[in-house]
Amino acid sequence: QVQLAESGGGLVQPGGSLSLSCVASGFTFSSNTMRWYRQAPGKERELVASITSTGGVTHYEDSVKGRFTISRDNAKKTVYLQMNSLKPEDTAVYFCYTAILGIPRWGQGTQVTVSS
Secondary structure, eight states: OOEEEEOOEEOOOOOOOOOEEEESSSSOGGOOEEEEEOTTTOOOEEEEEEEEEEEEEEEEOGGGGTTTEEEEETTEEEEEEEEOSOOOOGGGEEEEEEEEOOOOOEEEOOEEEEEE
16 A cells, blocks of 8 residues: 655754655655645645656755755655755645555655744
8 A cells, every 4th residue: 555654854943954754655656756745834735845756857846945955765765855944934744745646645744843
C-alpha cells in the first residue's frame, strides 16, 4: 500500500534551519514527481516545492525561493526539504504529496513552528 512518512519537523527560532524528510513506499518512487505542501492555521494548503522524477527540474513558491531546497534520493525512496532562514510565517504543517494514476496521496504531515 502507498505510504508517505514525513519527519524532521519541530520548533526552531527565526533564522534557523530544519530538514524535512519523506520516505515513500508502495509505488515506483523513481517514476513520480514529488511535492511538499504546507498548511498554516486558518489558511488553505499551499504548494511549497516540487521535484521531477529524476530530480532534474524543481519549482518553488515565491516566498521560499532562495531559502528552501527540495531534493530526492531515488535509491532511498526519500524526498527532502531543506529549510534555511526560517521565518515565523513558515509555521505550518508540512505535507509530502504525490499522485499515482491521478489519485492524490498525502503523508500525515509534520509540524514546523518558527518562534522565538
